[in-house]
Amino acid sequence: MDSLADAPPRLFDLGVGWKHSFAALGPAFFTDLVAAPLPSPYLVGVNPRLAADLRLPTDLLQSEDGVSALTGSLPIAGTRPLASVYSGHQFGVWAGQLGDGRALLLGEVESATGPQELQFKGTGRTPYSRMGDGRAVLRSSIREFLGSEAMHGLRIPTTRALSVTGSDAPVRREEIETAAVVVRVAPSFIRFGHFEHFASREQYGELRTLADYVIDRFYPECRATERFGGNAYAAFLEQVSERTAALLARWQAVGFCHGVMNTDNMSILGLTIDYGPFQFLDAFDPNHICNHSDESGRYAYNRQPNVAYWNLFCLGQALLPLIGDEQLTLAALESYKTIFPSELEACMRGKLGLPDAHEDDRVLVERVLQLLAKDRVDYTIFWRRLSHAVATGDPEPVRDQFLDREGFDAWWRDHSARLPAERGATALGMLRTNPKFVLRNHLGELAIRRAKVKDFGGVADLLKVVHAPFDEHPALEDLAGFPPDWASHIEISCSS
Structure with missing residues (x-):
């Protein structure tokens, strides 16, 4: 036996x-x-x-x-x-x-x-x-x-x-x-850092193997491109740049702070990856730093788009031995500078309920963001209330969030003038764009406290609302309210 x-x-x-x-x-x-x-x-x-x-x-x-x-x-x-x-x-x-x-x-x-x-x-x-x-x-x-x-x-x-x-x-x-x-x-x-690793060690055979694997598996169109004289590696860098630009636009539009945008935390597929000290904004503060370990503010909310480009530049340096031409490498990064602002403008038009592009839209967006920052207005609740205000024609629940009432009134008039006549459909589109629920720090903290004593109901409730953040969930209305005062004192660091 x-x-x-x-x-x-x-x-x-x-x-x-x-x-x-x-x-x-x-x-x-x-x-x-x-x-x-x-x-x-x-x-x-x-x-x-x-x-x-x-x-x-x-x-x-x-x-x-x-x-x-x-x-x-x-x-x-x-x-x-x-x-x-x-x-x-x-x-x-x-x-x-x-x-x-x-x-x-x-x-x-x-x-x-x-x-x-x-x-x-x-x-x-x-x-x-x-x-x-x-x-x-x-x-x-x-x-x-x-x-x-x-x-x-x-x-x-x-x-x-x-x-x-x-x-x-x-x-x-x-x-x-x-x-x-x-x-x-x-x-x-796979991250940017995978490519940096082999490039830094001059292991160019492994670098090519990795790049070929990613291209063939996820970016096969780069093999048939006529861009960059048919250089598949330059086309690959451009595609990654454009995916990253679109990702950053969506982060900024929803008020998401990653907190630790190191090159090893950047996905080669343009995915949000590595949830360490992240945060969704409460009060709108463009300079907000969600990572308590980030003493210099490198990864502050308003710096994220530029950091993403810096990281892409590092990726470009890693791919340079394969691309074979410095100017071609720089050209492959160039589209980030146009894709990011155009994608962000499109996101913000959706949040505002604007059906088409207009030359004054950027000014309209900048004005409202300045008002939000000036009075530290809750970012998520503002956009949700604005969606309802468009439906009802009553701006008071939105106006009540501002100290600068005159500034808001002037902006509301200009915004209203840009909206289509059919407000019901516009508001419905806004409600499908502006979430009622985001995973705020204090909500996560409360669920964690319960989980530490083996009560996982808070985790289950949050999973339910974050899976359908644009729905009303009347039984979980408390998860969509203003954060308590203590929420601003929560410290999230790289320690995990």
Whole structure:
């Protein structure tokens, strides 16, 4: 009889087929690893909508073995866990080699929207942990779980989150916290920093392999382009620049602050990635810094568009050995400067209910943003109330938010003059553009406090509203109110 030591390890079968296209790039790109188990894992939240897209049965994920598998404590059949290596600029300074310090890519599965990679975050040390413990804490894991789904609900390109699980295992940060694991989902987790890594080491063969993989998989049109004399790598850089420009326009329009826009936190697919110290604006302050660790204000809300271009410039430098021409590389970045403002203007016209472009629209937008900043008006509530005011013709609920009533009245008259005669349809479009719910810091904080005592109702309520942020949700009306005074004192840092 075989001994127990000879018995095969117990595996959890999700009932899906796994592929490993990233692993096929070769060992220069990653390290194979096994997740470090966590004791007594428990389910904090699962995303049934995403599970359905991935063709994963929610009841299986919520089972005892499912929770262990989602925590990395029970191996999943067909997966090949690995940590990828990359480098990057952090806060504008070259940081050298970084990599997945606490993340493990499991592989990819088919979904309703094409192949999707699944990745653990928080499953222990990797060769790229840089003296870290490789763990994530409950606090930040809940924020990422809800934050990524909030962005998806707002129709902003983003990584997704399938689940968050917890354990009472202690993790030391500024204080002792408890461990958690998020299962993240995206077509790819490749970042600008992956390209910077191989370029900085003059590993040009690996750089070309990586670029060819991304182009062939995600940007195949670059192979057939006549742009840049048929240079596929320049066309690729241009496409990434344009996706990033469109992403930044949507961030700015909804009042989203990323907080840590390092090059290793920039997705090569133009997705919002790495939810660390992020925030949706409460009072409108263009200079708002959401990251308590950002002492210089590099990643302030109004600086995000320029930082994105700076990061793209770094990507361009990394791709220069493949493009082969400095001027061509600069030309490939140029469209960012036109795409971003045009996309932002289109977003703002939608928020204002303006059906077509007009030469005075930019002035109309700038005027209202100046009024919002002057009186620190709540950004989300202003736009939602404006939508209702267009429907009713009564601006008083909007006007009440301003100290400068005369300034608002003048702006309201000019805005009203630009609206089409059919206000009902216009208002309906605005209500589908201006969300009632965003994931405010204080809402996340309240859900986290409840989760720390094993009450996950706050997480469930927030997941419900962020999945449908333009709906009314009358039973959860309190989640759409003004933030309490203490909300402005919440400090979110890079520690997670």
